[in-house]
Amino acid sequence: MNDLCNHPLRFEPVFRRYLWGGRRLATMLGKRLGAGDDYAESWELVDHGSDQTVVQSGPAKGLTLRQLVADHGADLLGKDAAQTQFPLLFKFLDCNRTLSVQVHPNDDQARKLDPPDLGKTEAWVVLAADPGSKIYAGLKPGIDRAALRNALAEGTCETCLHEFQPRVGDCVFIEAGTVHALGAGLVIAEIQQASDTTFRLFDWNRVDGRGQARPLHIEESLGVTNFSRGPVSAQQPIPTAIAGRESLVACDKFVLDRCSGTGPHTIGGEGRFHLLVVLEGSGDLSGMALAVGHTCLLPAKAGAAVFKPHGKAVVLDIYLPEV
Numbered sequence: 001m002n003d004l005c006n007h008p009l010r011f012e013p014v015f016r017r018y019l020w021g022g023r024r025l026a027t028m029l030g031k032r033l034g035a036g037d038d039y040a041e042s043w044e045l046v047d048h049g050s051d052q053t054v055v056q057s058g059p060a061k062g063l064t065l066r067q068l069v070a071d072h073g074a075d076l077l078g079k080d081a082a083q084t085q086f087p088l089l090f091k092f093l094d095c096n097r098t099l100s101v102q103v104h105p106n107d108d109q110a111r112k113l114d115p116p117d118l119g120k121t122e123a124w125v126v127l128a129a130d131p132g133s134k135i136y137a138g139l140k141p142g143i144d145r146a147a148l149r150n151a152l153a154e155g156t157c158e159t160c161l162h163e164f165q166p167r168v169g170d171c172v173f174i175e176a177g178t179v180h181a182l183g184a185g186l187v188i189a190e191i192q193q194a195s196d197t198t199f200r201l202f203d204w205n206r207v208d209g210r211g212q213a214r215p216l217h218i219e220e221s222l223g224v225t226n227f228s229r230g231p232v233s234a235q236q237p238i239p240t241a242i243a244g245r246e247s248l249v250a251c252d253k254f255v256l257d258r259c260s261g262t263g264p265h266t267i268g269g270e271g272r273f274h275l276l277v278v279l280e281g282s283g284d285l286s287g288m289a290l291a292v293g294h295t296c297l298l299p300a301k302a303g304a305a306v307f308k309p310h311g312k313a314v315v316l317d318i319y320l321p322e323v
Helices: 065-080 107-111 145-154 218-224
Strands: 014-022 039-045 088-095 101-103 122-129 135-139 161-164 171-174 180-182 186-193 199-202 245-250 255-261 265-267 274-280 283-285 288-290 295-298 305-309 313-319
Touching: 014 088, 039 295, 088 274, 101 218, 122 245, 122 255, 135 171, 145 218, 171 245, 186 274, 186 313, 199 218, 265 313, 305 313
Parallel strands: none
Antiparallel strands: 014 039, 039 088, 088 186, 101 180, 101 199, 122 171, 122 186, 135 161, 135 180, 245 255, 255 313, 265 305, 274 295, 274 313, 283 288, 283 305
């Protein structure tokens, strides 16, 4: 069993079906979906309570991510083996309708919940954007708690929100405490802390067929909102010293790089895990064939691996920062 973490691992995704979903997880990303047009999220890698992705094949087939962390933590996580839970969650989202306006707590705030959880800092990469699609990220300048509360009471929360029309390839960093929402017509790749704590601030005054609105968490939302977090726009990619690699996000929760082009890209080798996500094209990683929509976890023990594109490809490389 010592060879479980000697090579890349792929996991069976966990699907989430919500009223705002669609079918683009299948048509764009090749996911095998059942009947229905409400497939909203594909959780590609998760270790959060009963939500567990399972290894697809190889010696570790059938093991959950939690089992790998518990029984093979040193091999999987390397220098981050002190973690008792896999610290990140990666998902794809098909936003066929506008999502509710939400805000997430930070680590200190989430630790006080019952049950305790991690905070939720996240980042999005836009894979598709219909004409006119919007991202709502951060508050407009000058919006304080009183102004936001008044707008909520009047059903006009959107007047407080900064919004912009994203382009394919944009990356948006949503730090815990940032009010945000994804608009209709977007397909998103999201990396986040391994948390599922979400406070719904506003749901666009929507009601179901019985005239019932979904529950809101206004006091909880106001309590964790960072009112100094003003308008949030797309990140400015920063070129690195490595050809074809650019930094999109580097925070204390994760590092998100994007590798593009036709040349090979070296992944890992510094004693920690890496998460590789194919956004365009296809290629091989240590003999594992990867295509659009594929996600694989490179354990720390596997050492450095080379992603070899078949022509032009775009991949995300996600890992933990140096402590």
